Amino acid sequence: MTSYQMDETRTLVNQTIRWACNQPIHNEHFALSKLTDAIKEMHDLLIDSQVPKLPVNHMLQKIINGVFSDQVVNWGRIIAVFSLCASMANYYKDKPDILCKLEEYFTTAISNRVGHWIDSHDGWNGFKTFINRAERKNIFPGLNFLFWLL
Numbered sequence: 001m002t003s004y005q006m007d008e009t010r011t012l013v014n015q016t017i018r019w020a021c022n023q024p025i026h027n028e029h030f031a032l033s034k035l036t037d038a039i040k041e042m043h044d045l046l047i048d049s050q051v052p053k054l055p056v057n058h059m060l061q062k063i064i065n066g067v068f069s070d071q072v073v074n075w076g077r078i079i080a081v082f083s084l085c086a087s088m089a090n091y092y093k094d095k096p097d098i099l100c101k102l103e104e105y106f107t108t109a110i111s112n113r114v115g116h117w118i119d120s121h122d123g124w125n126g127f128k129t130f131i132n133r134a135e136r137k138n139i140f141p142g143l144n145f146l147f148w149l150l
Contacts, residue, residue, distance in 0.1 A: 001111045001116065001118065001119055005118060005124065006115075008123065009111055009124070012082070012124065013082075013085060013103050013110070014103055017086070017089040017099055019086065020086035020089035021089055022093075056098060056105060060084075060106060064109050065113070067080065068113055068114065073117040075121075075127055075130040078110070078127070
């Protein structure tokens with residue numbers, strides 16, 4: 001992953017964490033935040049039951065490896081993983097030191113695990129194209145959107 005794409009990934013992770021902690025975010029990141037909210041509820045139960053048992057970096061690695069264990073990568077799965085980040089950030093919202101580590105661990109995990117796929121699909125510009133296409137098809141409302149993503 002190029003340093004530019006790594007910086008873009010870090011920015012998206014940061015904005016996801018800010019959104020989950022009810023802090024303002026840049027308008028250009030609102031679509032990702034809206035998507036993470038749609039999936040976040042599914043992760044909350046998992047997070048609440050697993051977070052106290054595992055260190056943040058181990059939990060992230062375990063889940064990210066599980067999501068991509070079949071070697072299938074797509075924007076929908078990446079969004080699902082970002083929603084996991086939002087759930088974890090919400091869980092730790094009163095612990096800024098852990099939020100800082102979460103940002104670093106998550107950025108590194110995404111970059112290492114799917115960075116080359118992101119690069120080969122036009123980087124985060126490809127993600128913006130994906131979101132624009134989904135919005136034009138009016139896919140956001142309802143559960144059909146969740147099934148379309150994954």
